[in-house]
Amino acid sequence: MAQSLARSLADAQRTPLSHGAWVDLAHSWLPEPDTVFETLAREVPWRAERRQMYDRLVDVPRLVHTYMIGEELPHPSLGEAREALSAHYQSELGEPFRTAGCCYYRDGRDSVAWHGDTIGRGSTHDTMVAIVSVGDPRRLLLRPRGGGDSVAVEMGHGDLLVMGGSCQRTWEHAVPKVAHSGPRISVQFRPFNVF
Numbered sequence: 616m617a618q619s620l621a622r623s624l625a626d627a628q629r630t631p632l633s634h635g636a637w638v639d640l641a642h643s644w645l646p647e648p649d650t651v652f653e654t655l656a657r658e659v660p661w662r663a664e665r666r667q668m669y670d671r672l673v674d675v676p677r678l679v680h681t682y683m684i685g686e687e688l689p690h691p692s693l694g695e696a697r698e699a700l701s702a703h704y705q706s707e708l709g710e711p712f713r714t715a716g717c718c719y720y721r722d723g724r725d726s727v728a729w730h731g732d733t734i735g736r737g738s739t740h741d742t743m744v745a746i747v748s749v750g751d752p753r754r755l756l757l758r759p760r761g762g763g764d765s766v767a768v769e770m771g772h773g774d775l776l777v778m779g780g781s782c783q784r785t786w787e788h789a790v791p792k793v794a795h796s797g798p799r800i801s802v803q804f805r806p807f808n809v810f
């Protein structure tokens with residue numbers, strides 16, 4: 616399975632953004648997305664998050680949990696995904712993906728406001744954050760800091776989005792509220808000291 620994940624990463628579609636930022640996209644990339652969703656919903660020790668995050672005060676209505684370095688992930692597909700991502704991006708990133716942040720958007724009222732993942736190195740260095748999404752599709756928006764048109768990425772069941780280059784410091788991203796949505800869980804793989 617790890618091999619087929621590696622093959623499909625070679626076909627990931629890269630979209631250059633401004634200021635040295637880019638995103639890679641691969642649809643229906645994660646194996647067994649149904650059981651990944653069910654396992655995460657059931658087994659992750661979810662806690663509420665509603666507080667300051669990143670570089671500004673944002674309202675964060677959603678549930679979260681982070682698997683830190685060395686902790687086993689709750690579904691084998693996620694371990695395989697992280698290995699495939701680390702192998703594929705090794706030459707560009709120079710280090711593996713280490714942590715796995717999990718976010719549970721219970722319905723359309725759950726969201727995350729505009730922010731960059733700028734705790735740690737993301738505020739000063741190029742890095743990558745790789746997101747896999749399971750459950751109902753939600754739109755992830757990206758916009759350049761300081762203004763400009765936003766880019767919308769529809770994240771469906773099993774889809775992969777990788778934000779790279781200067782994306783965390785020169786762009787922001789958000790998952791806006793929507794009128795109607797079922798639950799969605801996102802898993803963000805990050806290298807050491809990127810949050």
Ligand SMILES: O=C(O)CCC(=O)C(=O)O
Nearest residue numbers: 718727732746755790801
């Ligand atoms: O839900 C997502 O896909 C994005 C989550 C996010 O940007 C974050 O937790 O930093």
Ligand SMILES: [Fe+2]
Nearest residue numbers: 730731732788
């Ligand atoms: Fe983020």
